[in-house]
């Protein structure tokens with residue numbers, strides 16, 4: 448029997464008076480999956496997350512989280528959440544802050560004692576729990592927020608922009624934490640504007656705009672199957688060019704470098720053999736996958752609405 452999805456929504460909708468924030472959202476996230484939820488500012492991402500956490504009541508539609516209702520405290524106890532703008536009690540030490548969250552999560556004393564050093568270590572704050580949060584850097588605060596989200600061993604974790612305050616090393620560390628969690632079977636719902644990061648860590652993604660899903664699917668599918676390839680040889684002779692166009696359309700050509708479109712990766716070794724047979728010296732054969740950012744801009748900018756395009760650009764470069 449296949450495991451039920453950890454998130455399932457059907458025609459989920461939220462209107463704030465006349466303003467529709469989320470319209471008819473169908474989402475499905477499987478157990479152990481890292482799911483990227485992407486969209487420009489105002490797309491309805493936060494509203495969706497709040498409905499999935501039971502913090503905002505949907506206007507209509509159905510939502511199931513971990514097989515139950517997010518209104519059910521027993522379901523909520525199995526969720527972790529790192530909000531984008533965490534309010535920290537700056538007068539507390541990291542340890543006190545986590546003890547407070549452990550109490551809120553209903554952890555017993557003995558478990559709290561062992562669990563806090565474990566999560567501090569995991570997020571890279573080992574040995575720093577005795578310091579006041581007021582003295583933490585922005586990156587340290589984000590790590591402390593992540594520690595509190597992981598404290599009660601959640602089965603599903605919502606991470607809203609988890610690396611916005613982190614430097615490149617910190618981002619890599621958080622990526623590793625996400626990968627480790629996935630290996631442990633934890634499911635992750637990730638909101639992030641940092642698309643290169645999403646591309647590296649997500650199994651599936653959904654692009655949203657105006658409260659609707661524009662595209663949803665496995666990372667590989669969303670990125671498209673068409674493959675552009677850069678070929679550099681000693682000389683682009685007429686026979687070499689003719690051979691290249693047998694494989695796919697010629698996109699560009701400059702000096703001894705050409706770009707062509709292939710329909711599958713399987714054509715790469717065939718192309719290398721063919722060029723070898725023609726006596727061409729092959730210096731480069733590079734697949735050029737489209738950037739997630741390009742797909743994002745193309746999808747969210749499609750309305751032609753200047754404010755959307757602007758928001759998309761802001762989101763992509765944030």
Ligand SMILES: Nc1ncnc2c1ncn2[C@@H]1O[C@H](COP(=O)(O)OP(=O)(O)OP(=O)(O)O)[C@@H](O)[C@H]1O
Nearest residue numbers: 463466467468486487488489490491492493494495
């Ligand atoms: N409490 C509210 N009352 C009225 N309108 C709201 C409320 N919360 C959100 N909205 C509106 O709903 C739309 C979606 O907002 P939401 O915060 O969900 O978007 P978002 O994708 O999370 O954006 P961002 O990336 O900027 O955080 C926006 O137009 C917003 O103004």
